[in-house]
Amino acid sequence: xxxxxxxxxxxxxxxxxxxxxxxxxxxxxxxxxxxxxxxxxxxxxxxxxxxxxxxxxxxxxxxxxxxxxxxxxxxxxxxxxxxxxxxxxxxxxxxxxxxxxxxxxxxxxxxxxxxxxxxxxxxxxxxxxxxxxxxxxxxxxxxxxxxxxxxxxxxxxxxxxxxxxxxxxxxxxxxxxxxxxxxxxxxxxxxxxxxxxxxxxxxxxxxxxxxxxxxxxxxxxxxxxxxxxxxxxxxxxxxxxxxxxxxxxxxxxxxxxxxxxxxxxxxxxxxxxxxxxxxxxxxxxxxxxxxxxxxxxxxxxxxxxxxxxxxxxxxxxxxxxxxxxxxxxxxxxxxxxxxxxxxxxxxxxxxxxxxxxxxxxxxxxxxxxxxxxxxxxxxxxxxxxxxxxxxxxxxxxxxxxxxxxxxxxxxxxxxxxxxxxxxxxxxxxxxxxxxxxxxxxxxxxxxxxxxxxxxxxxxxxxxxxxxxxxxxxxxxxxxxx
Amino acid sequence: xxxxxxxxxxxxxxxxxxxxxxxxxxxxxxxxxxxxxxxxxxxxxxxxxxxxxxxxxxxxxxxxxxxxxxxxxxxxxxxxxxxxxxxxxxxxxxxxxxxxxxxxxxxxxxxxxxxxxxxxxxxxxxxxxxxxxxxxxxxxxxxxxxxxxxxxxxxxxxxxxxxxxxxxxxxxxxxxxxxxxxxxxxxxxxxxxxxxxxxxxxxxxxxxxxxxxxxxxxxxxxxxxxxxxxxxxxxxxxxxxxxxxxxxxxxxxxxxxxxxxxxxxxxxxxxxxxxxxxxxxxxxxxxxxxxxxxxxxxxxxxxxxxxxxxxxxxxxxxx
Numbered sequence: 001x002x003x004x005x006x007x008x009x010x011x012x013x014x015x016x017x018x019x020x021x022x023x024x025x026x027x028x029x030x031x032x033x034x035x036x037x038x039x040x041x042x043x044x045x046x047x048x049x050x051x052x053x054x055x056x057x058x059x060x061x062x063x064x065x066x067x068x069x070x071x072x073x074x075x076x077x078x079x080x081x082x083x084x085x086x087x088x089x090x091x092x093x094x095x096x097x098x099x100x101x102x103x104x105x106x107x108x109x110x111x112x113x114x115x116x117x118x119x120x121x122x123x124x125x126x127x128x129x130x131x132x133x134x135x136x137x138x139x140x141x142x143x144x145x146x147x148x149x150x151x152x153x154x155x156x157x158x159x160x161x162x163x164x165x166x167x168x169x170x171x172x173x174x175x176x177x178x179x180x181x182x183x184x185x186x187x188x189x190x191x192x193x194x195x196x197x198x199x200x201x202x203x204x205x206x207x208x209x210x211x212x213x214x215x216x217x218x219x220x221x222x223x224x225x226x227x228x229x230x231x232x233x234x235x236x237x238x239x240x241x242x243x244x245x246x247x248x249x250x251x252x253x254x255x256x257x258x259x260x261x262x263x264x265x266x267x268x269x270x271x272x273x274x275x276x277x278x279x280x281x282x283x284x285x286x287x288x289x290x291x292x293x294x295x296x297x298x299x300x301x302x303x304x305x306x307x308x309x310x311x312x313x314x315x316x317x318x319x320x321x322x323x324x325x326x327x328x329x330x331x332x333x334x335x336x337x338x339x340x341x342x343x344x345x346x347x348x349x350x351x352x353x354x355x356x357x358x359x360x361x362x363x364x365x366x367x368x369x370x371x372x373x374x375x376x377x378x379x380x381x382x383x384x385x386x387x388x389x390x391x392x393x394x395x396x397x398x399x400x401x402x403x404x405x406x407x408x409x410x411x412x413x414x415x416x417x418x419x420x421x422x423x424x425x426x427x428x429x430x431x432x433x434x435x436x437x438x439x440x441x442x443x444x445x446x447x448x449x450x451x452x453x454x455x456x457x458x459x460x461x462x463x464x465x466x467x468x469x470x471x472x473x474x475x476x477x478x479x480x481x
Numbered sequence: 482x483x484x485x486x487x488x489x490x491x492x493x494x495x496x497x498x499x500x501x502x503x504x505x506x507x508x509x510x511x512x513x514x515x516x517x518x519x520x521x522x523x524x525x526x527x528x529x530x531x532x533x534x535x536x537x538x539x540x541x542x543x544x545x546x547x548x549x550x551x552x553x554x555x556x557x558x559x560x561x562x563x564x565x566x567x568x569x570x571x572x573x574x575x576x577x578x579x580x581x582x583x584x585x586x587x588x589x590x591x592x593x594x595x596x597x598x599x600x601x602x603x604x605x606x607x608x609x610x611x612x613x614x615x616x617x618x619x620x621x622x623x624x625x626x627x628x629x630x631x632x633x634x635x636x637x638x639x640x641x642x643x644x645x646x647x648x649x650x651x652x653x654x655x656x657x658x659x660x661x662x663x664x665x666x667x668x669x670x671x672x673x674x675x676x677x678x679x680x681x682x683x684x685x686x687x688x689x690x691x692x693x694x695x696x697x698x699x700x701x702x703x704x705x706x707x708x709x710x711x712x713x714x715x716x717x718x719x720x721x722x723x724x725x726x727x728x729x730x731x732x733x734x735x736x737x738x739x740x741x742x743x744x745x746x747x748x749x750x751x752x753x754x755x756x757x758x759x760x761x762x763x764x765x766x767x768x769x770x771x772x773x774x775x776x777x778x779x780x781x782x783x784x785x786x787x788x789x790x791x792x793x794x795x796x797x798x799x800x
Binding site: 254 | 483734739
């Protein structure tokens, strides 16, 4: 434990579960080979590997776009070369839990746009559902193939000493899967022997599974449905991923201006005239899909798209209106949904959540601001959030006024002691906080490729893993049984 | 394929062809700087700017237009033509535009093509003329030309032969027709006339010197040089070679297009242009006018390709 790369710098803190080392400082069973390999390499050698891994991202042009003062820039996402390892049992729990969860969530969405039994039975308050900004009244009464509203879901999972918990269900246009695949490709080829000796489960077939999933959602079953990926365009921060996935699934990468609505159907402009489109894997938000139905100023969408969708002539994946189920207040009810629709206990637990719309939760939140994370219900990506312990008394007071003005717009959660994993900083290993985002695909049935985009807060002590806020990535190895 | 993707491939190869052309001429020009007389260097700069249809940067030049080239030092002109971001005709601007199209159409090209371009881009994106001027600038330009040729090689070897490939080639050849025509026109129009060295460098600029020596030996008569670079069907980069290749791309694409009539018109025009070079050029008494005509037709051809496959009208738009 105090050999070259780890040295004394690796500080184990009992507050945080360490993904690699036990409390006694010895590597966990599944991490022993990795630890041996790391101890055998001088720090300078590891730094070279790190450099090669990062350079391969630049050379491949694996980038996301950020907006600076002058122009959009291609930024390379920082990747850490030390893999994070999950055992077969750990993965099994995640897989079962996610399958159960996406099943319940799909039923919930179908229900709230249909009979709304769950509301009638008093499991979830009506105003919470209907008042949710992501509730799309236009979707009422709509049917979707295989009752699949959410075809692609990227769930954020964290680990504390209490085990795995779901932090957020991303049910609209989750991104990051290209980094999962890119991290694997880069790390695998730079830690070849180690990778081989570990029997890591493969994730390379993600594109194939995604294609199957989308094809199974086509309005009419055919061997070769026309699938397109709808992107907002090259200025979107996830454009690389859109391009990458289009290639993986053999779909055309279209923008709104490439699609035409005519006589109830959607067509794309090809070199040989118009071609009917069956499935649209859309990577633009609900608001922008169709200016006739949602935001009239949208130039990204296709006028008439919703019409074709409602007639069942084209499938949108994910369906519009799925955001009603990943709203931060509705999130608190997911365990109840699982019990209500499936009659099962949740396999993965939720993070304890206080809904400020309830007087007792509001009081608790206001009394304990310095220990809580408070989030606005409608926001995502770390915006509009208060991290109590890191805020000044003035900031907390100002934020509290906002909460009192509109309690229903806020929820709070305890500050989570996210687990940490060793990362190569310079030539030494240091612990950094991590989470993971596996991708769940649901067409005719549910499939999860055994891997995840493991996000890392590269800044020492930081709990923020978002790529847009200085976070990086790690390869996640799921071991075979 | 998606019309916008096809258009992206077409523009990608047009920009790269142009970038290679500039690299090639600058390689010749920086070589000339070592030992050629000033008049020849002057001629070289005029020919480059003339071929690209632009002018050298003015501003700090105090003399009248005709002296621009003489007064501006070669360092400034090379910088303008190589790295100047505000000059859309600089080698890097064209390369960046080609690479940007490739980035957006990566799913339509092979990974070898992309990696080749992206690595070259990472090498040059932060360079400045100072970085290359002190040590063998001609080697730098030769390297760039080689990178783009390698890209063509990757395309030929690895790209799936669907219509995307035809549009990529079409971009290369239509750009080449325009550049060759402009180069020869400018070459013949420079008032003081071209000497032996200038004619030799025309052969080099057209990548035709080796072929010329094989066919005609060392006696470099202008008439023979022109015949080679304009009408020789065996020279890939001759005007006729580019026209023939264009026609074969158009044949491969056929008339199954967003606008079949426009596609047919494009094929007819390419045929007429080929006929002009084959039948009119040898006996023509006014070749400069003939070149002007071909220049106009090349622009029309671009318009027809765009109208047939990329930006055709649909449904109500037609009415």
